[in-house]
Amino acid sequence: MEFSEIRKITIKRPNHLRVEALQSDGDKSLLIFDGKTITLFNASENVYSQTDYPGDVDAAIRYSVAKMGIRVPLARMLLSTFPSEIQKLSTNIDYEEHDILGTAPTDHIVGQTKDIDYQVWIAKDMLPKRIVITYKKAPKQPQFRGDFSDWNSAPKISDDTFIFTPPKGAEKIPTFLPVTESDITNKTHGGVR
Incomplete structure (x- = not known):
């Protein structure tokens, strides 16, 4: 089973992030982080939620994935610490070949960590063009494939890019997260989440 998604990611360090996603x-x-608030918007249902979270892009990504349960493909690649983290986590890295069949020639690199096998195709400009990740410890070893395009390492980005204005009729909801058994237990016992 394969699903597709297109993402446009805009980062203005130290504390601005915008991720627009279109699924198959x-x-x-839409996810927007403006240095103070994480906003999630689902256009199909015209609902959004906002969570106060001051900090930088790295902290917002880690919080969104670990605490809020938001799916952010390749989240680790968006962190400023990615180069050192991938070196530390990799148990094996090999040069596979010089690949001439893509839109531009690339160097095909393969690597492994404890939990995944990965392949990345890197162009002459040192930016990845493609990545394949195999989750070798997950049932049936699923894969993630990503193709990168339209890199711009020196964009002119307006701060307005990171302002969320709810569309007409949009409903603000407390959270996109599913209700858990402990939420129900806390609610029935007067607990506060």
């Missing part, structure tokens, strides 16, 4: 089923979503 037509669902559109």
